[in-house]
Amino acid sequence: MARRKNTKLPEQKPAFLFDLDGTLVDSVYQHVLAWGEALHEMGIELSTWRIHRRVGMSDGVILNALQRETGRKLHKDELEKLKQLHTAAFARQVEHVRPLRGARELLAELSDLSVPWAIATSGTAKGSKKMLEILGLDSHTKLVTSEDVAHGKPFPDLFLAGAKLLKADISNCIVVGDSVWDLLASRRAHALGVGLLCGGYGMDELEQAGAYRVYEDPDELIRHVDELGVEADV
């Protein structure tokens, strides 16, 4: 059968929406221990692995989950104090945070290929600025943070706002994240979710949360970008 060209289908070029911590920067373990320290200072003991499985949610949602797991209800001012303690504890560790393998190269390659991308993080604008510096990205980077939306992950708001910022159809967007909360938010936004192991989750957890593919880290993703419908050999 002859192949018909120029069939006037609308162009379906993919766009990428990246999570930040654990996906582009190697900061998850520092965040986990910073939450542990903050909780301990407030007299709350919670095992580190349980905190690990909550990181990546917005601060508000993480605190609700932690309250449920510890069985202790915190007042609004205590929650504010907890967030401040976490920020301070993380700041003491931030010197050890570095880009994940291939993160800078992946973003540069997408830009070279004219594939639109943005970062959508549950973190704050201030915290994200430091992470962008670590990645060698400037202030023109398309970025959506918790301050830009009503609900953080696992709500879909951050990725919907990211797609809007790129003027992309969310159903053409590929969400890349290391946590199940990225993947749940991606499903709710009707984007295609891709998981990365570099945040420390197991492969089954990411697959069960709806990841279409799971790669080790941004470096492995670059080498398989054709599996995501990106023409790498332009």
Next chain:
Amino acid sequence: MARRKNTKLPEQKPAFLFDLDGTLVDSVYQHVLAWGEALHEMGIELSTWRIHRRVGMSDGVILNALQRETGRKLHKDELEKLKQLHTAAFARQVEHVRPLRGARELLAELSDLSVPWAIATSGTAKGSKKMLEILGLDSHTKLVTSEDVAHGKPFPDLFLAGAKLLKADISNCIVVGDSVWDLLASRRAHALGVGLLCGGYGMDELEQAGAYRVYEDPDELIRHVDELGVEADV
């Protein structure tokens, strides 16, 4: 059919062999970041999640694996330096290490039930002493460390030595650990392996490595100890 009693089968009472870090004490994440700091000081960058998946091996094996993953061969004196840097970095974090939920209670309950137990760790005698203190255990605790055997996990030596210390048949021993290295060593020793999620591995990783059961932490294990052939209501 009438049930025959006193059939003179040899008594098959189970004994427990516990891993220490990530199984009884909540120290995995601190160890992970301490290895990261040590490697960085030696000019070696390795993603934190990759270190996480190696912790629980003996230092010697971990260093071989890290060398393979970084592609850099270290000399013997460099390896010694790396171990020292890790020990120093971990010591700076040790104040944040606490028992895992239910760990003290589990050990106390086994003692009350006259079920023999020992700890078999890839760590050093000196490092383990501090962890025993955190658990409120005294120097009479039955303990096997890396100094007692030729090969650490995933070799079976530590668990075989633990069984010998308890004068137990290894095939009646239940090995409890948080890492795939515990479970591989357990299989090689022909013990029954039980996994715990509290070291931060995913459930599938532990099951695929041969865990007969996976529990969240020592607290959940206590509540299901009958599933392991221990008569809890004595």
